[in-house]
Each structure stands twice: as structure tokens, then as C-alpha cells.
Amino acid sequence: MDTLSFKTISANKATVNKEWVVVDATGQTLGRFCSKVAKLLRGKYKPNFTPHVDCGDNVIVINADKIVLTGNKWNDRIYLRYTGYPGGQREDTPAKLLAKGEDRLFRKVVKGMLPKNRLGAAIVKNLHVYAGTEHKHEAQQPKSIDINSYK
Secondary structure, eight states, X not given: OOGGGOOXXXXXTTTOOOXXXXXXXXXXXXXXXXXHHHHXXXXXXXXXXXXXXXXXXXXXXXXXXXOBOOTTHHHXXXXXXXXXXXXXXXXXXXXXXHXXXXXXXXXXXXXTTSOSSHHHHHHGGGEXXXXXXXXXXXXXXXXXXXXXXXX
């Protein structure tokens, strides 16, 4: 067998194929939905996934206000952040984060599922979250996908 015919394809910034996709959050569970969105942002569903390159898609989440949390998690779950000052640890619940802005909750959850480095900070900028069905990215001609078909 000729082993030279099998080449490992490693994507770089110039050869990566980034697309725009729209996913609907209506009736979806927050954690399961955000883990699939994080995989889309990272590019894990693509055959030419390269760990050190931003090869994921630009993801537009619509109907973010219709996300579901089971039980009393809206008020019992706590997300921590630190201001940088002594005694500056602040805590927020998912209900507070969603009230501050529809993208705050999603960014907090998805960012925790991405790499904790400069690549993760660059990838989270490809996430766009909107409360209703309208978004301002029609010029990019995003394709609508069913998030439930992904594993």
C-alpha cells in the first residue's frame, strides 16, 4: 500500500471555510443547546477540524428568550465573576443574566465550553444572540440548520 497517498489535511487561516448558520433556541435546554453551539463555533463537526485554528462557523442564535431550564435552576444556579478588586466576587443567576441582556447568559455558558486562551476569546466573538426571530445578518445569507440533528 502506498502510504504517501494519505495526507493529513491541516487547515490554516487562509484555507478554512467559514459559513454563517442560524439556530433556533425555542424549547431547547440551555446546557445541551450551548454545547452544540460551542462545537459549531469551534468547528468540531467539520472534517478538516484543526485544534489551533478558528475553523468554526459564525453562529446566529434566535429566540434566545425561549430557552428552557428545568427545575428551579433559573434562580438556584449561580454564575460567578470577579471584578478584579478585593471582595469583588459577584454572583448572578440565569434569570438575572437573561434580564440584563439575552446574549449575556449564552455568552457566559458558551465561553465556559471553549478553550481558555486567545483562540477561545476569538471564537466567542463569532456568536451572535438575539431574543426574537429578527437578526441583522441577512446580508451574509445564513443557512438555517436543525441543531437537534447534531450529536
